Amino acid sequence: MPWVVSAGLLAGAFDIAYAIGLVLSQGRSPARMLQAIASGVLGKPAFEGGLPIAAFGLACHLAIAVGMAFVYYAAAQRWRFLVEHIVASAAAFGVGSWMAMQYVIVPASAAPFVLPADPASIARSLFAHVVLVGLPIAWIVRRALRG
Structure with missing residues (x-):
């Protein structure tokens, strides 16, 4: 099981590093982005919580x-x-995980927003889910x- 936890942590680290770089390039705050993640659990009050809530968002x-990673492992x-076919599998898993986040997890959460659905945002998000999440987990x- 340590391998599976490592897979998830590595994929999560790659994905969040990419997201932080993206929000910084747009002149936005990484702490606010992490608070947005925390808002999935805490709702709107997450945006008033400062760095502890941002850290909670990172943990989430x-x-x-x-x-x-555990889903892929199972x-x-x-x-x-x-x-045996990790590139194709990672691509399918990345698209599937993106769809789960876009259409199930975020809408079912307490987050007071919807994920962007413009073509550029979708392309960036699919890239992240396939390359930065799916591939490390599959590998x-x-x-x-x-063994």
């Missing part, structure tokens, strides 16, 4: 990424295709299952 983000134990899970 990493927990979700570790959860994604599926890969059942379907060997996910272990590390393959290593874990092959």
Whole structure:
């Protein structure tokens, strides 16, 4: 199981680093972005919580990424295709995880916003989910299952 936790933490770190770079390039605050993640649990009050709530948002983000790694691990134990064809599997998993976040997880959360749905935002988000989340998880899970 340490491999799976490592996969999720690495993918979460890649994804959040990309997101922080993106918000900084847009002149926005990384702390506010992390508060937005925390708002999925805390609702609107998350935006008034300062750095402790931003840290909680980071913890939430990493927990979700570790959860994604466990989902991939469980599926890969059942379907060997996910272990033997990691690029195609990571791409499908990345798209699926993006869809889950976009259409299920965020809408069902307490977040007081919807995720952007313009083509550029979708493209950036799909890139992040496929390359920065799906590939590291698929690669590390393959290593874990092959011993």
